[in-house]
Amino acid sequence: MGKTWRDGSLFPIVIVLIGLVVVWYVAAVLMNWSGMSDFYQRTDVTNVTFGQQLNDVLNAEKPLLPAPHQIVSELWKTTVEQAVTSKRSLVYHGWQTLSATLLGFVMGTLFGIGLAMFIVHNQAMDRSLMPWIIASQTVPILAIAPMVIVVLNAVGIAGLIPKALISTYLSFFPVVVGMVKGFRSPEAIQLDLMRTYNASRFEVFTKLRWPIALPYLFTSMKVGVAASLVGAIVGELPAGTSNGIGARLLAGSYYGQTIQIWAALLAAALLAGGLIAIVSLAERATNARLGVRA
Structure with missing residues (x-):
C-alpha cells in the first residue's frame, strides 16, 4: 500500500474520487434545493437560515438525488445492521x-x-x-x-x-x-x-x-x-x-x-x-x- 502510494499510482485515483464526491454533493444540493423550498412554502415554515436549509436538503427523506453520506448510511443499515437472512438485508x-x-x-x-x-x-x-x-x-x-x-x-x-x-x-x-x-x-x-x-x-x-x-x-x-x-x-x-x-x-x-x-x-x-x-x-x-x- 505504501509503495503504491509513493510511486504515484494510487494518488490520481484518490484525487478523482474526491472530485466525484464534491461534484456529487454540489449536484445533490442543486437538484434538491427547490424541492425543499417548495416544502417550506407548503408547510408555512419561515425564517429558515441558509445553513438549516442546506442541512435539510442534504438529509431529505426522498431526495431527487441522494447525497453520498445518505447512500453510505443506507448501505450500513441494510448490511451491517440487518441479519443476512432478512429480506431487508x-x-x-x-x-x-x-x-x-x-x-x-x-x-x-x-x-x-x-x-x-x-x-x-x-x-x-x-x-x-x-x-x-x-x-x-x-x-x-x-x-x-x-x-x-x-x-x-x-x-x-x-x-x-x-x-x-x-x-x-x-x-x-x-x-x-x-x-x-x-x-x-x-x-x-x-x-x-x-x-x-x-x-x-x-x-x-x-x-x-x-x-x-x-x-x-x-x-x-x-x-x-x-x-x-x-x-x-x-x-x-x-x-x-x-x-x-x-x-x-x-x-x-x-x-x-x-x-x-x-x-x-x-x-x-x-x-x-x-x-x-x-x-x-x-x-x-x-x-x-x-x-x-x-
Whole structure:
C-alpha cells in the first residue's frame, strides 16, 4: 500500500474520487434545493437560515438525488445492521443476484469457449455461425428477458435458472469474440513449426493455441462477468420476485425511495468490481504458474 502510494499510482485515483464526491454533493444540493423550498412554502415554515436549509436538503427523506453520506448510511443499515437472512438485508439480496450471476457466467464462459473452438476449426461454422452470434447482441436484453421468464415459467422453470440463462446470453458473447481472436493469434511460423513436429490438431490446440489465447480469455471474462451481473439484475425485473438487487430497485421505484435505489446500484457496482478483481487474481495466479512476466 505504501509503495503504491509513493510511486504515484494510487494518488490520481484518490484525487478523482474526491472530485466525484464534491461534484456529487454540489449536484445533490442543486437538484434538491427547490424541492425543499417548495416544502417550506407548503408547510408555512419561515425564517429558515441558509445553513438549516442546506442541512435539510442534504438529509431529505426522498431526495431527487441522494447525497453520498445518505447512500453510505443506507448501505450500513441494510448490511451491517440487518441479519443476512432478512429480506431487508442487501447481503441477502446480493447473494440472490450473485448466485444467478455466477451460474450464468460459468455457463456463458464454457459455451463461449466451445463455440470459439468450433468456429476456429471449422470454416463453415465461422461463416454461418459468427454473423448470427453478432446479430444476437443487437436485440435489447430488456426485450428478451420478459420472454425468457414467461416461457420458462410456463413450463414450470422459475427462480435461479431463468436469471442464469439471461446472464449466459450476455456473458457468452465477449468470450466467443475474445477466444476466436486468441485461438487465431498464433503466427504462421508457429503453426508451421508444429506441423514440422507432426503435431496433431489436438496437440496444436493444447500446446499452442490455448496457451496463447489465455490472455484473451481473462480479458473477455472480465467483460463477461460484469455483463453477467447486468443480466441477472435485468432478469429479476420482469420476474416479479421479491429477491435480488433488481427487486430492490423495483421496490425503491414503486415507493419513491431514491436512497434505496442508489444504495442498490452502489451495491451492484461494488459486486461487479469484486467479481472483476477475482478474475484478475485468477489471471495473475495463472500467469505466475505459467511463468509469464507481468
